Amino acid sequence: MTGTILLVEDNELNRDMLIRRLVRAGKEVVSAADGQQALDLMRSEKPAVVLMDMNLPILNGWTACRQARADDTIKHIPIIALTAHASDADRLNALEAGCDDYATKPVDFPGLLIKIEKLTGNC
Amino acid sequence: MTTSSSQSTTLWSDLLLRAMAELRELYNPLEDQLADSQREDFAHLFDGSAKLDEMLQQSAPNRHDLMNVLSAIRGYGEMLREDLATEHAELDSALTRLLKGIQAANSGGDTSEPASATQRTITTEPGFILAVDDLQENRELVARYLSRSGHIVVTAAGGEEALRSLDQADVDVVLLDLVMPDMDGREVLRRIKEHPEWRATPVIIISGRQDMDGIIECIEAGADDYLFKPFNPVLLQARIKAGIERKRWHDREQLYRQQLERNEKFILATFGRYLSDEIVTDILERPEGLELGGDLRRVTIMMSDIRGFTSLSEQLEPAQVVSLINRYLAAMTDIIMAYHGTIDEFIGDAILAVFGAPQYRDDDADRATQCALEMQAAMEEINRLNREDGLPEITTGIALNTGDVIAGNIGSERRSKYGFVGHAMNVTSRIEDVTAGGEILIADSTLQSLNNQYRTGDSRELKVKGIDELLQVHQILESDR
Numbered sequence: 001m002t003g004t005i006l007l008v009e010d011n012e013l014n015r016d017m018l019i020r021r022l023v024r025a026g027k028e029v030v031s032a033a034d035g036q037q038a039l040d041l042m043r044s045e046k047p048a049v050v051l052m053d054m055n056l057p058i059l060n061g062w063t064a065c066r067q068a069r070a071d072d073t074i075k076h077i078p079i080i081a082l083t084a085h086a087s088d089a090d091r092l093n094a095l096e097a098g099c100d101d102y103a104t105k106p107v108d109f110p111g112l113l114i115k116i117e118k119l120t121g122n123c
Numbered sequence: 124m125t126t127s128s129s130q131s132t133t134l135w136s137d138l139l140l141r142a143m144a145e146l147r148e149l150y151n152p153l154e155d156q157l158a159d160s161q162r163e164d165f166a167h168l169f170d171g172s173a174k175l176d177e178m179l180q181q182s183a184p185n186r187h188d189l190m191n192v193l194s195a196i197r198g199y200g201e202m203l204r205e206d207l208a209t210e211h212a213e214l215d216s217a218l219t220r221l222l223k224g225i226q227a228a229n230s231g232g233d234t235s236e237p238a239s240a241t242q243r244t245i246t247t248e249p250g251f252i253l254a255v256d257d258l259q260e261n262r263e264l265v266a267r268y269l270s271r272s273g274h275i276v277v278t279a280a281g282g283e284e285a286l287r288s289l290d291q292a293d294v295d296v297v298l299l300d301l302v303m304p305d306m307d308g309r310e311v312l313r314r315i316k317e318h319p320e321w322r323a324t325p326v327i328i329i330s331g332r333q334d335m336d337g338i339i340e341c342i343e344a345g346a347d348d349y350l351f352k353p354f355n356p357v358l359l360q361a362r363i364k365a366g367i368e369r370k371r372w373h374d375r376e377q378l379y380r381q382q383l384e385r386n387e388k389f390i391l392a393t394f395g396r397y398l399s400d401e402i403v404t405d406i407l408e409r410p411e412g413l414e415l416g417g418d419l420r421r422v423t424i425m426m427s428d429i430r431g432f433t434s435l436s437e438q439l440e441p442a443q444v445v446s447l448i449n450r451y452l453a454a455m456t457d458i459i460m461a462y463h464g465t466i467d468e469f470i471g472d473a474i475l476a477v478f479g480a481p482q483y484r485d486d487d488a489d490r491a492t493q494c495a496l497e498m499q500a501a502m503e504e505i506n507r508l509n510r511e512d513g514l515p516e517i518t519t520g521i522a523l524n525t526g527d528v529i530a531g532n533i534g535s536e537r538r539s540k541y542g543f544v545g546h547a548m549n550v551t552s553r554i555e556d557v558t559a560g561g562e563i564l565i566a567d568s569t570l571q572s573l574n575n576q577y578r579t580g581d582s583r584e585l586k587v588k589g590i591d592e593l594l595q596v597h598q599i600l601e602s603d604r
Contacts, residue, residue: 013192014195020198021198105191106228
């Protein structure tokens with residue numbers, strides 16, 4: 001059992017889809033629509049893994065990531081960046097901000113599941 | 124922005140929207156058999172599709188938003204395929220195509236911003252578009268897309284209405300829905316292609332489903348292009364542009380051909396076969412055409428005659444006479460045309476030609492003289508051929524005179540030709556009368572007009588009716604050059 005997944009995505013269409021799919025795959029999901037909400041939920045819910053879009057309102061994904069890494073209570077929680085950008089620079093940006101892995105949109109779901117399992121140590 | 128990236132945008136979005144249209148059609152009859160969650164998945168999928176459609180209409184959709192929509196479509200598509208593929212093969216194949224479209228979008232969009240690809244605006248000169256569709260919302264959609272890029276769009280709800288519009292306006296491109304209640308798109312197409320004035324108007328067939336057979340039938344019947352509903356606006360614009368260009372090209376070509384035909388008909392009727400190709404080409408190439416209203420001009424007139432031809436012809440068979448005279452005239456014609464003379468008339472064995480009309484040149488008299496010399500020189504070969512054929516040898520006399528004539532279309536409305544009148548014509552005829560076989564006689568006026576030196580022989584004086592003083596004529600032996 002993976003534990004709770006925190007999905008941070010401001011795009012409703014994509015967020016709903018991912019929640020639906022994750023639930024169908026037997027996951028427990030909480031979701032946030034901006035970077036600040038994400039940090040709050042990380043602190044309160046202690047999710048097993050975070051799937052985070054990088055282009056977020058209020059607090060963008062990169063900043064949220066950095067803040068999470070600076071917070072001792074949550075810095076251990078793995079974060080997978082979800083990004084529409086696929087260039088090497090974009091990947092590096094996400095990793096530099098403290099993300100553990102990344103997935104490019106449109107998301108390859110089975111691939112994402114494997115990444116989740118890896119990071120939560122179930123694989 | 125590269126062309127390949129715009130092409131890939133067009134391709135993947137076309138693929139995607141087509142697959143989506145197919146899914147919608149497949150979904151309707153299946154709806155009742157599906158589980159709630161599957162119906163919801165479908166609803167989300169269609170939401171995503173609507174969103175995508177909306178985005179593709181924007182000049183520069185945000186890549187991030189685009190990828191989110193594609194991601195959602197992919198997610199729902201994959202979920203539905205997992206659930207339904209085994210039971211519904213057609214759904215599976217449509218979903219597979221949908222997912223391939225997304226894959227294509229993804230691979231095509233990796234290295235370049237797809238935003239730049241879709242922001243590609245198709246610029247074209249505005250055209251007059253007739254959109255024929257029985258569904259009001261489709262007509263409005265097309266009108267909206269196309270009027271935004273400056274086209275004038277008229278719509279018709281059915282075949283009869285479409286044909287009426289075609290009758291009233293000069294339509295550049297017809298967008299034709301294939302399936303309509305009153306008159307089928309195929310029938311409208313057939314009528315367009317049968318109509319002498321409409322047949323060149325490009326027709327783009329719009330088919331609501333993947334009716335490949337219908338499309339093929341239409342293309343065989345003369346349709347120029349096709350689009351599947353719902354169409355990608357960029358693709359629609361591109362096809363409209365191509366259609367307008369085809370139509371414009373056709374119109375220009377038509378106009379040009381008509382002009383050319385008119386010109387050629389006129390020139391041919393006017394000059395017949397008496398002008399050299401060069402002069403005809405020259406006249407055809409002059410944009411303002413040639414003034415033929417009858418003008419006074421200075422020309423050098425040539426008259427030639429076979430000596431003693433009348434008595435000669437009495438001793439020969441008619442067929443022999445014709446072959447003798449044709450050989451002679453054919454050779455003379457070639458030479459005269461080579462020197463840019465205008466042959467005015469053949470009168471029996473006599474040739475009347477003019478140098479300096481319809482076009483004046485500085486060396487008219489010289490060309491006439493050189494022409495006469497070459498004509499005489501050619502007699503040797505003509506006589507050799509005559510001997511071979513058992514025909515008698517012949518000699519010709521050539522007279523030249525330079526003077527003012529009136530050149531123009533002479534005759535009645537029923538029969539007219541470009542011709543010459545004036546005293547100088549009569550004078551030439553008078554000189555010709557006294558020219559011996561093998562001789563070239565030129566009037567003093569011609570001699571005065573020559574730029575080059577020629578060897579002259581005897582000079583004579585002639586009495587010409589209508590002139591008091593005697594006319595001086597000179598024998599030309601050969602060019603000094």
